[in-house]
Amino acid sequence: MCCNTFKFAVLISGKTMSYHFNEIEAKWQKYWADNQTFKAENNSHKPKYYVLDMFPYPSGAGLHVGHPLGYIASDIYARYKRHKGFNVLHPQGYDSFGLPAEQYAIQTGQHPAITTETNIKTYRRQLDQIGFSFDWSREVRTSNPDYYKWTQWIFIQLFESYYCNDANEARPISELTSVFEIEGNSSINAACDDDVVLFSSEDWKDFSTEEQQDILLKYRLTYLAETEVNWCPALGTVLANDEIVNGVSERGGHPVVRKKMTQWSMRISAYAERLLQGLDTIDWTDSLKESQRNWIGKSVGAAVTFNINDHDEVIEVFTTRPDTIFGVSFMTLAPEHELVTKITTEAQRGTVQAYVEATAKRSERDRMADVKTISGAFTGAYAEHPFTKEPIPIWIGDYVLAGYGTGAVMSVPCGDQRDYDFAKHFKIPIPNIFDGVDISEEAFADKDKTVIANSDFLTGMNYKKATKRVIYELERLGQGKGKTNYRLRDAVFSRQRYWGEPFPVYYVNSKPQMIDQQHLPIVLPEVEKYLPTEEGEPPLGRADVWAWCTESNSVVSNDKINHTTVFPLELNTMPGWAGSSWYFFRYMEEAAHRDDAFATEDALKYWENVDLYIGGSEHATGHLLYARFWVKFLKDRGFVGVDEPFKKLINQGMILGTSAFGYFVFYSIIDRATKNVILNKKPLFISKEDYNQTLTGNEELIIDVVKSYIDKNLLSKIEKEELHLMTPMSSTYIPVEYVNASDELDIEAFKNWRPEFKDAEFILEDGVYKVGREVEKMSKSKYNVVNPDAICDQYGADSLRLYEMFLGPLEQAKPWNTAGITGVHGFLKKLWKLYVDDNGIRVNDAEASKDNLKTLHKTIKKVEEDIENFSFNTSVSTFMIAVNELTQQKCTSTSILEPLLILISPYAPHIAEELWSCLGNNESISTASFPIFEAKHLVESSKNYPISFNGKMRFTLELPLDMSKDDIEKTVMAHEKTIAQLEGRTPKKIIVVPGKIVNIVG
C-alpha cells in the first residue's frame, strides 16, 4: 500500500477541513480489507496472543447496540496487543446452526441454510461498519459441512474412547477390548454405566458380537441410553425444562409427558473432578468459577448399604454425614426408585401406588418449586441398621430425587431439616444423637460444632473423627465405603431437530456403527418439511436419501435399505453446543490448510489456547463447561496440547434499553342540547406527573387537566357529566427514535406511527411533550432497540466505539442513552482540531514543552494500566483530559501528537489512521509500537498539600516535595489560615504524611 493516495487525504476530503467521519471510516475499512492488515500469521518471531469473542448466532433481527460491546472491548485489546509487539489472532465467525432458522423454515418453508446465509450477510455488513480488526480469512460457520465434518470426527473419537479412572484420562476403546479378552473386566476401573456386570475373559469370548457391542457402549464416552425426557406429542418434540410452564408447553400450551427415549449422551461426569480442579488454573471471575463449581456439585461422604428384611435386594444410599448413622430412624426412597414395587407390602400397596401415580403427574420443576408441602407413603417394608440391626421403616417421598445419588436416603431427622420435617409430619421418632443440642424445634445441621452422642462406638467423637471411624467400620462389614458424589449429570446429545449436525452413525440390528472418518462429512439431507414425522420421528425421518451403503461408502436412497449392505442412518442431530465446543481450535488453522485436520499440529502448537475470551455470562454452565470437557478429552487422546481452552475470561455486562412512554386518556364530549357526540374517544396525552398522581388516587385531577385543555367555547357548552373519560388511563411505548436527547417527542412522527394515535393531542409543557423513561432489557417489543447502523451514520463508528466503552465498566449492566453520545463525538471533533485547522495540518516539529510531555506521559501510564485492567471507560476519560489539556497548551509538536494517536487508535482506529497518515506515515498505525512511558516527565517538585483539621480538609498549601516532615509542620503551623482555624487552641497531635496530607487534631 502506498502512502501517496492518503497523504493529503484531509485536503481532498473536504473544503472545510472538518471531521468527515463517514468518508474517513469507509476509506480505512476498505484499506484494512484490501491490505489484509489484520491477517494473523502462523509463523512469526513475535509472541502470540489469541483474543476471542463468543461467536454470534446470526439471528434475523440483526445487531443492536448491545451486541458489539464485547467485540469492541476485545478489539481494543487485540489492537493494543499488536502495538505491544504481539502476533495477534483475533478471528470471528458464526454459530450458525440453531432453532430460530428452523422455526422460520417450519413457518415459511424457506431452507434454514438460505435464512442463515442472509442473516450472516447482514451481520457481516454491520460488523464491518464498526471497524473491527478481525482476521476474516479464518472465519468459521458451524453449519458448513467443511466445519461440521470435524464435529462429526470428534464425535467418533469420543465413541472410540473410554475413561480410565486409574490413569485419570480417556483411552482408546481398543485397549479395553484387549483387557477383556485376557482377563475380563474385573480389574477395570473406568467410568461406565451403573449396570455393568462382572465377566471373565471366557465370558467375553462367549458373548455374541452384539452382546460385546452392548457392553462396550456402557464404557464409551458417548453412548446410547434410555433417557427420560419431556415429550410433547402435539409438537412431536422434546422440550427443555424452561420450555414447560405449568405442565404444558410454553409454545401452544400442549400437554407434556415424561417419556423414555433412546438418545446419545456424553459421559461428561467422568471428567467432573478434572473440570473442578482445572478451575484453579484459569483466570476467570470468581462468580463464574463458583457457578461451575455449584454445577459440578462435588460432595464427599459415604455409600452405605442397607439390607432389607425378608428381601434379597439391598438399598444403597449416599450420605455426606455417615457419622450420624445412629440417628437414622427411617429410610426414604424416591417414588421412581426401582425397588418400590418389589418391597411394598400388600397392606400398603394401594397407598403407595396412588402416591407414585400422583407424583408422576407432576413435572420435576413443579416438584422442586413446591418445597413446603410434605408428602410421602410408607411401604410397609423395613431395612436393617448395619450396626444395631434394628428394623428401619422404609418410606417413599418426593423430596428424594431419583436423579441424584442413588435415589434413596438414610433419613436422620435430628441432623437434616427435610428429614426432620418429614418425620414430624408422619410422626416418626426423632432420636437425638448430638450432645447438648436442643432439637425440639428444628434439626441441627452444623457438623463442626458438636459431639456425637448415643452412638455406640462413635459416642464422644467430633464429626471428622466419627466419619473416619464409621467408614472404616462399614468397610469392615462390607456395608459401605467412602464415596464422592457429583451433581453433574451426563449430557444428552441428541436433538429431534433438522438444523444441526447429523451424526456419522448408522444402525445394524439396532446397534450403532460409526462411519469411517475418511467418508466424512455426512451432509445434512434435504427434506420437504422441517417438522417431525407423523410417527413422531425427528425431521430427518422425512429424508428420502438417508441410508448408508457400506459398499459404496455413501449416503443412498432409503429404498435401498436391505440391512445387509445398506442400513438406516441416525435421525437425530447434534445439539447447539456441539459446534461451539471446539471452534476456537478451528480458527488457529488458516483456511488453506483446513482439509486434512481440524487444525494442523503446528497451528495448535503455535496458538495453544485462547488468551482472552470475552462473552456473556449466560454460558457459564453450558458452552463454557462443555468446551472445557471436549478440550480435556482431545488433550487426553493427543489431538491438542492444552488442558483448558480459555486462559482468561471476561463477561461483558448487558446493555439495557431506555424505553420511552407516553401517558394518555381517551375522552368524549356530548353536546348538552342536541345530545350529539361532538368528540368521540379522542386520545389526549398528559404528563407523567399527572398520570402518576391519578394512579395514586387523585382522579379529580385528570378531569381538571382535560378540561383545562379543551377549548373555552366548547367547554362552556358542556357540563361535567358530558365529558366522558375512558378509564383506566393508559401508557404506551413510544419508539425511542421519535424522542430526542431531552426526552422531547417528535409528535408528528409519533402520530404517523399507529392509526389509533393519528389524531392524538398533547398537553405541552413549554411547547413540548416530554416522555417518561424506564430502563429495561433491549427488545423489539419494547420499542427501545437502538441500531448501530443509525449511530454509525449519524456519529460514526469511532463515536460508537468510544461511547460503548465510556458508558461504564465492561462487566457491569448499564443503560444505553443515545443522548450521551454527543460527549464522545464532541471529543473526536476536538481531537481533530488539535491536528487540523482551517489551513490544514497544524502539527509541526516544534519542541515539546514540559507540560506537553507531562500530559502525554500521564496519559500513556493511565491508558496502559486501564487496558491491562479492562477498565476501558476510564481511559476514554483520560483521552478527553489529555486532549483538553493539549488544546489549552496549544500543543503542535509531532513528538507529542504522534504517540497520542497510537494511544487512541485501539479505541478510535479510523480517525487515528487518518491523522496518522496525514502526519506523513506510510504504514497503518496498527504497525506502530505503543509509546513507552517515562516516569521522569511526571516528577514533581512540589505538592498541593490538603491541610485538614480533625480529618476535614480546610485549605490547600503548595509545598516543595523534598521538604522535611518537621519543616512541613512548622510551615503549616505558621500559616495564617491555620491560626485562624485553631482560634487559639493548641493542637493535640499533628499528622504529617509527606507527599500526601497534613492533619491537625485538636
Next chain:
RNA sequence: GCUGAAGUGGUGGAAUUGGUAGACACGUUGGACUUAAAAUCCAAUGUCCGUUUAGGACGUACGGGUUCAAGUCCCGUCUUCAGUACCA
C-alpha cells in the same frame, strides 16, 4: 434459602495501597456568536444555611465500630441484580 456482584449528585459513572468525595461526560441554567436555528465557545451546577465578599453545616443504602483520617477496613441490617435450588 444458598452463592456471587452491587448500592456514590437530576443521569452514566470516577476516586489503584485508608489520605482533598463527585474526575470525565450527559442533562439543566445563564451568557457570547447568529435575522433565526444548528454548530461552536465561555461560565455555573451535590444538598442546605449565609452572602457584597467570606464562610459554615450535612453528604457515598441504613445502624454501629476501628483510625489522626473510612466510599474504601470490621460487625450487623436493608435493598437491587445475576446464578442456583428439596443435592441427602
